[in-house]
Amino acid sequence: MIQRNSFKRKTLPALAMAGPVSIWMILFVTLPMLYIIYISFMSRGVFGDVVYTFSLDSYNTLLDSTYFKVIVKSIKAASLTTLLCLLIGYPFAYYIANKPKEVASKLIMLIMIPFWTNSLMRLNSWLLLFQTSGPINKFLLFTGVTDTPLNFVYTNGLVMVGLITSMLPFAVLPMYSSIEKLSKSLLEASADLGASKRTTFFKITLPLTFPGIFSSIILVFIPSLGMYYVTDMLGGGKVLYIGNIIKNQFGAIRNWPLGAALSVLLILITGLLIFIYTRFAKIEDMEVV
Amino acid sequence: MSLSKLQKRKRFGELIGMIYSIAIYTVLYIPVLVMMIFSFNDQRYNYYWNGFTTEWYSKLFSNSTVIGSLWYSIIIAVLATVISVTIATIGALGLRKYEFRGRKFINNMLFIPIIVPEIVLAVALLIIFMKVGLALGMGSILLGHCTFCIPYAVVTIKGRISGDGYSLEEASMDLGASRIQTFFNVTLPSIMPGVMSAAFLSFTLSIDDVVMSNMLAGAKNSTLPVLILSMNKSGITPDINALTTIMILVIVIAMILNNKIKNALSKRKKAEGIL
Amino acid sequence: MKKTMSILLTMILIMGLFTGCTGTNANSESDKAASSTELNIYMWQQYISDDLIAKFEEENNAKVNLSYMSDNADAITKLTAGGGQEYDLIMTCDAYMESLVDGGYVEKINFENIPNASNINDSYWTAKEYCVPYLMNYIYIIYNKDTSPVEIKSYNDLINPALKGQIASIDGARNLFPIALVALGYDPNSVNESEIAEAYEWLVKYNDNVVAYGNAEQNLTNGTASVAFTYDGNASWAMSELGKDNNLVIADFENDPVQLGFDLYVIPKGAKHVDLAEKFLNYITDPEVMAANLVEYPYSCPNDVAVQAASEAYRNDPARDFDYKQNVFFQEDVGEAITIYNDYYQKLKVGE
Numbered sequence: 039m040i041q042r043n044s045f046k047r048k049t050l051p052a053l054a055m056a057g058p059v060s061i062w063m064i065l066f067v068t069l070p071m072l073y074i075i076y077i078s079f080m081s082r083g084v085f086g087d088v089v090y091t092f093s094l095d096s097y098n099t100l101l102d103s104t105y106f107k108v109i110v111k112s113i114k115a116a117s118l119t120t121l122l123c124l125l126i127g128y129p130f131a132y133y134i135a136n137k138p139k140e141v142a143s144k145l146i147m148l149i150m151i152p153f154w155t156n157s158l159m160r161l162n163s164w165l166l167l168f169q170t171s172g173p174i175n176k177f178l179l180f181t182g183v184t185d186t187p188l189n190f191v192y193t194n195g196l197v198m199v200g201l202i203t204s205m206l207p208f209a210v211l212p213m214y215s216s217i218e219k220l221s222k223s224l225l226e227a228s229a230d231l232g233a234s235k236r237t238t239f240f241k242i243t244l245p246l247t248f249p250g251i252f253s254s255i256i257l258v259f260i261p262s263l264g265m266y267y268v269t270d271m272l273g274g275g276k277v278l279y280i281g282n283i284i285k286n287q288f289g290a291i292r293n294w295p296l297g298a299a300l301s302v303l304l305i306l307i308t309g310l311l312i313f314i315y316t317r318f319a320k321i322e323d324m325e326v327v
Numbered sequence: 328m329s330l331s332k333l334q335k336r337k338r339f340g341e342l343i344g345m346i347y348s349i350a351i352y353t354v355l356y357i358p359v360l361v362m363m364i365f366s367f368n369d370q371r372y373n374y375y376w377n378g379f380t381t382e383w384y385s386k387l388f389s390n391s392t393v394i395g396s397l398w399y400s401i402i403i404a405v406l407a408t409v410i411s412v413t414i415a416t417i418g419a420l421g422l423r424k425y426e427f428r429g430r431k432f433i434n435n436m437l438f439i440p441i442i443v444p445e446i447v448l449a450v451a452l453l454i455i456f457m458k459v460g461l462a463l464g465m466g467s468i469l470l471g472h473c474t475f476c477i478p479y480a481v482v483t484i485k486g487r488i489s490g491d492g493y494s495l496e497e498a499s500m501d502l503g504a505s506r507i508q509t510f511f512n513v514t515l516p517s518i519m520p521g522v523m524s525a526a527f528l529s530f531t532l533s534i535d536d537v538v539m540s541n542m543l544a545g546a547k548n549s550t551l552p553v554l555i556l557s558m559n560k561s562g563i564t565p566d567i568n569a570l571t572t573i574m575i576l577v578i579v580i581a582m583i584l585n586n587k588i589k590n591a592l593s594k595r596k597k598a599e600g601i602l
Numbered sequence: 603m604k605k606t607m608s609i610l611l612t613m614i615l616i617m618g619l620f621t622g623c624t625g626t627n628a629n630s631e632s633d634k635a636a637s638s639t640e641l642n643i644y645m646w647q648q649y650i651s652d653d654l655i656a657k658f659e660e661e662n663n664a665k666v667n668l669s670y671m672s673d674n675a676d677a678i679t680k681l682t683a684g685g686g687q688e689y690d691l692i693m694t695c696d697a698y699m700e701s702l703v704d705g706g707y708v709e710k711i712n713f714e715n716i717p718n719a720s721n722i723n724d725s726y727w728t729a730k731e732y733c734v735p736y737l738m739n740y741i742y743i744i745y746n747k748d749t750s751p752v753e754i755k756s757y758n759d760l761i762n763p764a765l766k767g768q769i770a771s772i773d774g775a776r777n778l779f780p781i782a783l784v785a786l787g788y789d790p791n792s793v794n795e796s797e798i799a800e801a802y803e804w805l806v807k808y809n810d811n812v813v814a815y816g817n818a819e820q821n822l823t824n825g826t827a828s829v830a831f832t833y834d835g836n837a838s839w840a841m842s843e844l845g846k847d848n849n850l851v852i853a854d855f856e857n858d859p860v861q862l863g864f865d866l867y868v869i870p871k872g873a874k875h876v877d878l879a880e881k882f883l884n885y886i887t888d889p890e891v892m893a894a895n896l897v898e899y900p901y902s903c904p905n906d907v908a909v910q911a912a913s914e915a916y917r918n919d920p921a922r923d924f925d926y927k928q929n930v931f932f933q934e935d936v937g938e939a940i941t942i943y944n945d946y947y948q949k950l951k952v953g954e
Contacts, residue, residue, distance in 0.1 A: 051506065055421025058414045059477060060429070063436040066474040070451030071439060084937055087682050087705060104949050111952070130351055133344040148352060151578060152359050153531045155571045156555050162373070162563060163358035165817075166365060170825040171375050189767070191826060192814045203354060211524065253482070256441070264444035267537070274814025275773050278951040285446045289675035290774060291944045292682070294450070301447040308442045374843060375824040392668075450679070457684035541676065546642030546688045547667045557647040557670035562820060562839075564648075 071305075078298035088294050096299035105283075105300070109307070112280040116262040119201045120209075123258045124251065126202065127209035131250075134210075135217035146214065149207045161200055161271045165191055192274035200272040201262055208257040216250025217243070252315065260308055280304060359575060366569040372562025383569040393554065393570055400550040403465060404534040407472040411529045414473070415480030416522055420514065422481070423488050437478040448474065449542035456543070464545035471539040476532055480525035488518055638690075638875035641882055642667045644677060645693035646865070649737070650886075651898045658885050664878055674698070681707045686870030690879040693736065696864040697776060697933035699729035708732050709869040715880040718887035721907040726862065726932070733866040734883045737901040739833040741777060741861040742924070743853035744840070750828040754853040757785035760829070761807040769808070770827035773815035775947035776933055777861070778805055781831070784858055790931045793939035802946040809950055819843070822850070835901035838921035852924045862930040864904065 081093040099105070134145045152160065168174050168190035175187040190196055220243065228238040264281035278286075280300070287297030369378035387393060422430060440448060449471065456467050495517070499509040515522070537552045544553055555567055647670035655666050671677050677694050680686060686707060694702065702708050710731050713719055722735055743754055751764040760769065760781075771778070780790035782801035792798060814821055818832035819840040830837070841850050867886075869879050885891055892908035896916050903909050909917070936943065 052421060052425035052427055055417045056425055056427065056430070056433070057421070059418025059422065059481065060433045062414060062473070062477060063433055066452065066470060067436050067439050067448070070448055070455055071443075073455065074447060074451050082941070084701070084704075102945075104945070104952050108948075108952050126351070129344075130348055133348055136344075145348070147582070149355065150527060150531055151575070152355050154534055154578065155359060155362065155575060156552050156567075157535050158537070158552070158555050158559075159362050159563065159567065159571060160358035163361035163365075165820075166373065166375070167357070167361050169375065169821075172824070173376070187825070203358070206351075206355070211528075215520075215524070260442050266444075270816070274812075275816050276809070276812065276814065276951070277953075278948065281444050282951075283948060284444050286948075288446050288450050289673060289679065291940075291947075292675065292678065293941070293944065297447070297450075301443055304444070305439070305442055309438075312438070370843065372820075372839070374820045450683070453679075453683045453685060463685060463688050541672065542679070544669060546644065546669055549669050553672075554647070554670065556672040559672055559816070562817075 074298045074301055077295050078302050080295050082293045082295050093295075096293075096295040099296055100299055100303060108278060108280055108283055109303075112263055113307075115201075115279060116259050119198070119205060119262045120255055120259040122198070122202055123205050123209035124213075124254060127206055127254065128213055128251070131210045131213035132217055135214050135220075142214075142218070146211070149210060153207060157204060158267065158271070160203070161268060164196060164200060164272060168196060192272070192276065194273070194277075197269055197273045197277070200268045201265065204265065204268060205258045205262055208261070209254040212253035212257065213247065213250040216247040216253075220246055255315075256312065259311075263304065263308070359571075362568050363572040363575065366565055366572045368565050368568075370565065373565055373568065374562065383565045387566040387569045387573075390566060393551070393566060396549055396551045396554045397570060397574075399465070399548045400534055400552070403468055403472060403540075403550060404530050407469055407476055407533040408526050408529040410469070411473045411476035411480050412522060412526045415477050415525055416484055416515075416518070418477070419481045419484040419488065420518075423485060437481055440475040440478045441482075445475065445536075445538040446542070449539045452539075453542050462545065463543055464547060467543040467545070468540050468550070471543045472533045472536060475536075475539065476529040479528050479532060483525040483528060484518060484521040488521070638878040639664045640667065641665070641691070641875055641878045642669070642689045643691045643693075643882075644669050644671060644680070644689045645691075645867075646671065649693075649865075649899060651895045654886075654891055654895055658882060661885075662878065662881060666882075678702075681870055687872035687874065689870055690873045690875045691867045691882065692870050693865055693867055694733075695933075696726075696728050696733075696735075696866060697935070699733060699866075699868075700935040702868065703729055703732050707871055709871055709873060709876070711869060711883070712880065715877075716884045716887065718884050718889075721887055721889055721892075721905050723904050723906045726864070726904065726930075728932075733868045734887065735864045735866045735904045736886065737835070737899070738862060738864045738904050739835060740902060740922075740927070740930070741772065741831070741833055741863065742837075743829065743831055743855075744822070744837045744850050744921075745829040745853060746822065746849050747851045748849045749825070752829075754829065755856050756858050757781045759853075760811060760831070761785075761804065763807075763810075765811040765829060767811065767813045768827055769812045769829045769831060770818040770821035771808075771812050771815050771831040772818060772833070775943045778808075778947070778950075779943055780861055780931065780933065782808065784931070790859075790861070791934040791936055793936050793942075795939075795942050798939070798942050798946055802950060805950050833901075834921050835899070838900045838919055841921050852921070854924075855926050855929075857929075859929040859931045860926065862932060 077088050078096055079092055079094070081089050081091055081095050083089040134142050137145065166172060170187045170189070170191070174190065178184045178188060224242060224246075225238055228242050229235075233241065263279070264284075266279065266281035266285050269275075269277050269279055269282060284297050284300045284304070287293045287300065365373050365376070366383055367379050367381060368376055369380035369382075422434065452467075452471055452474070453463075456463065456470075461467055495513050496509050499513045500506070504512065535552060536550075537556050540550045541553045541556060544550065549557075551570075555563060558564065558567070641664055643666065645668065650668075655668065658664075659666050671693070674695055677692050678698060680688070681692065681694075681702065682705070686692065711734065713731075716734065719734060724730065726738075727735060743760070745754055747753075750768065752759055752762050754760065759765075779798065779801050782804040783790045783792050783797060785804060786797070786800055788794075788797045788801070792801075813827050818827070818830040819836045821827040822830045822832075823840050823843050830840070837850070837852070841848050844850065867883060869876060873879060886895070887905060887908075889905065889907040889911045892903065892905045893911040893913070893916075896903060896908065896912045900916055900919055900921075902922060903912075
């Protein structure tokens with residue numbers, strides 16, 4: 039009787055609520071990932087198919103210094119993107135969060151609207167704007183700032199612009215919500231007790247909004263490791279990051295086992311980074327928006 | 328009345344903040360503006376500015392492929408948003424509230440679609456769908472989109488569930504409300520901002536997705552981003568710019584209308600209140 | 603109770619998605635016996651005239667569903683993952699044919715139903731039983747004679763340091779390595795590792811001169827690049843975009859051969875509407891039809907009869923006016939050596 043009651047009171051609701059998401063994750067994430075891990079231990083067939091015989095070839099290939107270089111390079115670029123997004127995004131989120139709720143929600147909406155247009159088109163716009171015969175160069179030539187057109191396209195600078203404009207909302211949203219949740223009375227109390235604005239910011243605001251900052255880091259850093267089309271389009275395809283290499287293994291090169299092994303490696307690296315981070319910051323759950 | 332020093336500083340801060348945000352919005356909107364301007368470009372592909380024309384707008388309406396793919400994208404984005412947010416909302420509550428074996432595992436699984444490059448999951452799903460004999464098409468794209476929307480939605484909603492929500496729920500149930508009543512009257516309103524953000528994020532992720540859609544699209548229809556990606560070999564034709572321009576205008580008009588209606592309604596409410 | 607209901611509902615919804623899809627699958631299975639009314643083609647975007655498709659639909663009382671790839675690899679990925687039976691015709695290129703045939707991914711074509719195929723010049727037609735060539739591409743060099751600091755007469759001119767940051771190039775290991783191998787005097791489809799390694803060294807110098815991979819026409823017409831390594835069809839766009847007195851010229855090669863590639867149709871294994879696919883192949887190889895198609899899409903074409911029937915403008919296109927057309931080489935399957943190519947290609951892109 040008691041057992042039945044506890045089933046009805048606890049197990050059933052738990053099943054009902056956490057069930058669908060769990061089933062979905064197991065069916066469409068765990069299973070595919072197990073398959074990916076499985077083929078990472080297989081070998082590549084002559085025709086680019088997967089030959090189902092056990093081999094460690096793919097993992098041996100990863101020991102090649104080329105991949106090490108790519109990973110280091112990718113992490114560097116993603117870190118720079120993340121850092122810039124945080125530095126640019128935090129004051130922006132802070133500004134929005136201090137607006138009345140009505141206004142703030144509209145301002146947030148304004149950030150998202152450009153993202154409802156196609157990302158490839160938006161990237162292409164940067165090329166059209168900055169190309170040799172583009173409006174920026176024409177303006178510079180006209181005003182006499184320069185005599186010959188400047189080379190903006192296919193530079194690291196433009197790739198950074200593309201990455202930051204693509205990732206900024208994912209940095210702003212979580213930080214906005216954690217700043218907004220910050221209790222005003224706490225800040226007032228701090229001021230009343232004689233703390234300067236700077237002290238209040240560094241001792242209260244920043245630590246309390248840290249969960250939001252952490253979410254921003256995850257949401258910007260990890261996807262920018264895999265954003266291959268930005269470097270493809272704005273970097274002129276001359277630079278490869280880990281995302282490009284994985285994409286190529288599944289696409290043009292057709293070495294699925296190696297692509298799978300690279301993915302496993304990427305999951306391990308990011309998993310490790312998150313683990314270290316959560317330990318270091320003592321955060322149990324990610325908070326976003 | 329002279330302004331106090333504090334007020335002056337506050338005003339100055341406000342001004343700086345405003346200039347700063349306008350600068351950021353400018354950078355975010357420049358590509359959109361360039362895109363709109365190039366919808367009037369008199370050139371077969373958008374290589375550079377070649378002169379003004381409006382012919383792309385008339386061509387657009389006779390191009391059923393482009394219009395069709397836009398509708399297809401919108402339908403998929405709406406369905407993916409509804410399914411993901413429904414599952415994610417009850418899922419986030421369940422994962423927060425109940426301790427069960429495997430909870431940690433599911434929590435970790437939620438990170439995977441955020442971590443792995445989309446192409447990996449897309450290829451894996453493609454192979455699995457082919458193995459079970461699921462035909463490619465809207466169903467397969469939807470399953471794919473929900474798979475990456477759900478984690479973002481769960482993470483977003485979880486952040487909104489506060490600790491004191493539980494006591495409110497208990498109080499509601501102590502007062503005789505059923506679980507369903509409690510869910511709709513107490514729990515849901517308290518996490519509504521999170522749910523809305525999750526819906527927003529899911530819609531945005533789905534409507535702009537290229538990689539997953541490209542892999543899982545069937546023979547009959549493709550989404551707009553996939554169509555645009557396939558134009559990469561020859562060049563993007565300006566009718567796509569025209570379409571995007573119209574989309575942006577529709578969104579902006581809808582927002583202004585929404586605002587107007589809201590204002591009118593609240594005024595009426597106020598007026599009724601006075602009466 | 604209500605909660606279980608809601609969960610059940612969700613589950614039904616998800617299951618509905620599955621069954622809904624497999625349901626349509628079953629339908630298309632059942633109408634296999636009767637003559638097909640639906641044709642699913644997977645090919646390049648901007649590569650076939652819409653009017654001709656509409657005419658075919660009308661003549662055969664059928665619906666043609668075109669979907670587009672963004673990369674040759676897309677088609678191969680779909681075929682190898684088992685998604686081929688979704689389509690009735692898939693476009694791929696000659697370089698992939700050998701592995702597609704050996705891997706058993708494509709159906710043999712019954713040419714009795716495609717009499718018009720005899721219009722196609724078969725001197726370069728590989729894997730003849732399994733594919734029908736559609737259009738072809740020379741991959742050659744064009745440059746702006748006013749802005750290019752170098753007059754280009756061979757591949758080796760491309761690594762002249764004077765061209766730094768001047769070349770817009772197509773991408774891909776199997777497009778880039780052959781020109782390096784040819785420049786060094788080796789077989790463009792070499793499987794010898796030391797030769798490929800030498801080609802890699804050559805390409806490092808080439809890479810220094812490349813401003814961007816992809817978007818060659820855009821970069822050539824807007825002045826970002828002065829030299830392009832690209833397809834003749836795309837060069838044709840660039841030339842017509844810049845008008846009659848454009849300053850683009852085709853590199854006047856003295857000895858080096860150019861790569862010639864075919865885009866062709868295959869019928870994937872398990873295709874459901876083979877009868878209509880054959881009708882379509884016969885339709886598109888009809889000289890009149892192909893000639894009309896060439897007006898809109900001025901690429902090189904292996905259908906000799908159609909080329910003769912094509913418009914004056916097409917036959918006099920400056921983008922195809924070069925005299926070393928016979929001096930060509932093809933991409934061949936390099937077997938296991940493909941991994942050597944890929945390793946060096948990645949090394950090239952990763953740098954230092």
